[in-house]
Amino acid sequence: MNIGGNTSCMEILPGGDRHFIIDMGTGIRELGLDMMGRGNIGRVNAHIFLSHTHWDHIHGFPFFVPAFIPGNKFRMYVPVNSLNEKLEDIVSGQMKYSYFPVPLDHMASSMEFIELKEGPPFEIEGVKVTAKYLNHPILVLGYRFEYNGKIVVTEFDTEPYSNIFNEEEEGDDMDDFLFGGSGKDSANVTSDEESINEGSKVADDMNRRVVELARDADLLIFDAQYTTEEYPTKVGWGHSTFDDAINVATQANVKRLAFFHHDPTRYDEELEQIEKDCQLKVKKMGRNDVHVFAAREGMEIDL
Ligand SMILES: [Zn+2]
Numbered sequence: 001m002n003i004g005g006n007t008s009c010m011e012i013l014p015g016g017d018r019h020f021i022i023d024m025g026t027g028i029r030e031l032g033l034d035m036m037g038r039g040n041i042g043r044v045n046a047h048i049f050l051s052h053t054h055w056d057h058i059h060g061f062p063f064f065v066p067a068f069i070p071g072n073k074f075r076m077y078v079p080v081n082s083l084n085e086k087l088e089d090i091v092s093g094q095m096k097y098s099y100f101p102v103p104l105d106h107m108a109s110s111m112e113f114i115e116l117k118e119g120p121p122f123e124i125e126g127v128k129v130t131a132k133y134l135n136h137p138i139l140v141l142g143y144r145f146e147y148n149g150k151i152v153v154t155e156f157d158t159e160p161y162s163n164i165f166n167e168e169e170e171g172d173d174m175d176d177f178l179f180g181g182s183g184k185d186s187a188n189v190t191s192d193e194e195s196i197n198e199g200s201k202v203a204d205d206m207n208r209r210v211v212e213l214a215r216d217a218d219l220l221i222f223d224a225q226y227t228t229e230e231y232p233t234k235v236g237w238g239h240s241t242f243d244d245a246i247n248v249a250t251q252a253n254v255k256r257l258a259f260f261h262h263d264p265t266r267y268d269e270e271l272e273q274i275e276k277d278c279q280l281k282v283k284k285m286g287r288n289d290v291h292v293f294a295a296r297e298g299m300e301i302d303l
């Protein structure tokens, strides 16, 4: 095993007893075992930030041993969705008896579920946290963690915002959606052009926000599920390409870019080759200041 196949989970350790965990994909099972070996059993106080509640980002949770240990405390930050479900139910639905033998309330640690929306930065145990929406079929939050002059940013699952008015067929419908239906019946060339211009301005603004969240990061963990050649058949699925990740990282002047959310059908050798090609590409761009690599299971990075 080199790259590894577990789904999304990572931990940030700013020092002291602080634990910041992002996502609860299958990787959290091994993180839990590692935490159990650290000697603070029953005294863990961790903050878990969910990018979103798609299955590959939560389905490791039933296997997270520290959640079964009395005395451990977990505060779980969950992006709201539009379905009006209780946060707890969104996370624990996968632990109903139809799917799993042990329900959430058999987990003996204490858990608090906190609804999170995009908003101004807030502070948790001295760490400044900024959450911003990304571009995915459901609401997804990207996170920026700042502590002691170091910055870690997570941006996945997301794909670049595109100009919806470039889709001719759908243009009028989306016109209604964004601008309250004005002008549909009287649409003419001018208003179409205006819509297209407005659409590309909106897309540019939204893409700029993604860059700004990553600005000057010491480590940016960014969605890179597809190659640019693969992307045209995956538009709208909510994932980016390696080139998109490089674009954001170079524009934002990040120091390290970790390609993340690897395509499950990709073999290690293929990904390692893509990694080399991307490193060459960034070098040719004259951007030796940006180190790019594929995220690997169990990888530890000191900032
Ligand atoms: Zn997703």
Ligand SMILES: [Zn+2]
Pocket: 054, 056, 057, 157, 261
């Ligand atoms: Zn995902």
